[in-house]
Amino acid sequence: MPSFYRTQTLKIEAQPIFSEAHAASAALWNGCCFEMDMYQWQRGYPHAHRDFYFGKDCEGWIDRKLSHPLLHSQSRQAVRERYFKSWLSYSAVKKSGGVRKPKPPNKRKNYMTTRWKKSAIRFVEGSLFGKRVELSMAQGQPKIEIPLPNNFDMSKAEHIATIDLCYNYGHWTLHFSYVYHTETPETGKEVVGVDIGEIHPIVSHDGQDTHIYNGRYIRSLYRYRNKVLADFSQTMSRCKRHSKRWWRLTRRKWKRIRKIDNQIKDALHKQTTKFVKYCQAKGIGTIILGDLTGIRNNIDYGKKTNQKLHQWAFGKIAELITYKAKALGIKVKVIDESYTSQTCPKCGNRKKPNNRNYTCKCGFQYHRDGVGAINIREKYLGHFGVPVVAEMGFPRMTPPLGFRLEVPVASS
Numbered sequence: 023m024p025s026f027y028r029t030q031t032l033k034i035e036a037q038p039i040f041s042e043a044h045a046a047s048a049a050l051w052n053g054c055c056f057e058m059d060m061y062q063w064q065r066g067y068p069h070a071h072r073d074f075y076f077g078k079d080c081e082g083w084i085d086r087k088l089s090h091p092l093l094h095s096q097s098r099q100a101v102r103e104r105y106f107k108s109w110l111s112y113s114a115v116k117k118s119g120g121v122r123k124p125k126p127p128n129k130r131k132n133y134m135t136t137r138w139k140k141s142a143i144r145f146v147e148g149s150l151f152g153k154r155v156e157l158s159m160a161q162g163q164p165k166i167e168i169p170l171p172n173n174f175d176m177s178k179a180e181h182i183a184t185i186d187l188c189y190n191y192g193h194w195t196l197h198f199s200y201v202y203h204t205e206t207p208e209t210g211k212e213v214v215g216v217d218i219g220e221i222h223p224i225v226s227h228d229g230q231d232t233h234i235y236n237g238r239y240i241r242s243l244y245r246y247r248n249k250v251l252a253d254f255s256q257t258m259s260r261c262k263r264h265s266k267r268w269w270r271l272t273r274r275k276w277k278r279i280r281k282i283d284n285q286i287k288d289a290l291h292k293q294t295t296k297f298v299k300y301c302q303a304k305g306i307g308t309i310i311l312g313d314l315t316g317i318r319n320n321i322d323y324g325k326k327t328n329q330k331l332h333q334w335a336f337g338k339i340a341e342l343i344t345y346k347a348k349a350l351g352i353k354v355k356v357i358d359e360s361y362t363s364q365t366c367p368k369c370g371n372r373k374k375p376n377n378r379n380y381t382c383k384c385g386f387q388y389h390r391d392g393v394g395a396i397n398i399r400e401k402y403l404g405h406f407g408v409p410v411v412a413e414m415g416f417p418r419m420t421p422p423l424g425f426r427l428e429v430p431v432a433s434s
């Protein structure tokens with residue numbers, strides 16, 4: 023039975039202790055950075071942040087040095103764990119060479135999300151004061167009590183692994199993460215290649231059909247977001263920084279942006295859910311994604327395309343597809359996608375497409391992103407660049423999803 027973590031969020035009322043906890047977590051993070059420097063310096067690595075190997079010894083050493091009068095010992099440990107996790111991903115990124123100048127995690131923080139682990143969490147139900155969750159702090163410190171709404175589903179409470187206290191654009195939220203079990207699904211045999219394109223969020227090819235998921239709505243949201251930001255920064259440039267008016271505008275700005283971000287998130291969820299459901303219906307067992315690491319860092323496409331590319335939620339889409347597919351028992355594999363958008367699937371000739379259609383001298387014509395999806399699939403199956411003669415369906419554009427909201431399109 024496959025199981026994985028899921029997260030549920032809950033908006034809560036602010037308490038003064040929250041920002042103290044966040045400052046405490048940040049202090050511990052800064053402590054980690056300092057102790058890491060000390061650890062390396064004592065071992066003769068004066069500027070060791072580049073190529074330093076560390077192991078359990080280093081973790082234990084740092085753990086012993088850290089203490090805080092406010093936070094629970096496990097919340098303290100969680101900071102240290104996150105610190106080492108980002109070291110690991112730093113060295114992974116450095117090894118793969120996907121990012122031009124990766125930075126080790128040594129940046130000081132002022133605030134940091136606080137995490138509680140299982141033994142510091144207690145749910146209270148049916149008491150005089152109503153349903154609530156108690157989060158333990160360090161010994162001798164009062165617990166944080168947070169009331170929960172009555173309709174908040176607690177049936178999975180015994181599986182809750184961690185609770186994160188987050189601050190997002192002026193609101194406090196609790197993120198409950200819990201272990202989620204699914205039935206063992208039957209796994210399909212088919213393979214689908216996916217190109218996360220710069221125009222369309224998902225273009226898939228399953229050997230016969232190509233599906234293009236329309237990206238117009240999401241693109242318009244990103245454009246609208248840019249416009250809102252530009253408008254506000256123009257207005258705000260005329261008033262004094264940190265003045266009353268400046269703060270009012272800042273609050274208003276983030277309110278608008280938060281709303282747009284939620285719309286983007288919602289649209290990405292709908293597109294990915296639709297795609298994964300389609301895969302399930304088609305009996306697909308493996309989804310192949312092109313590896314996108316470094317696409318935003320290594321190549322300079324010019325100012326305008328750069329902005330477009332930077333904003334595409336590449337990683338987000340891949341992440342959503344991965345976890346949704348996993349829940350249905352579909353494997354997700356990532357392969358190197360170099361040359362997949364340039365090679366002709368029919369004769370193997372290499373040519374850069376210069377408009378929305380890919381045309382080859384052998385007479386092959388296809389939608390440009392569709393070619394990428396075909397080749398990503400072929401690459402996984404091991405016949406990439408090998409001339410094949412196969413019948414292929416026409417690329418189909420799926421209609422924009424049933425969005426509940428009117429599409430706000432920025433003029434210009």
Ligand SMILES: [Zn+2]
Nearest residue numbers: 366369382384
């Ligand atoms: Zn060709």
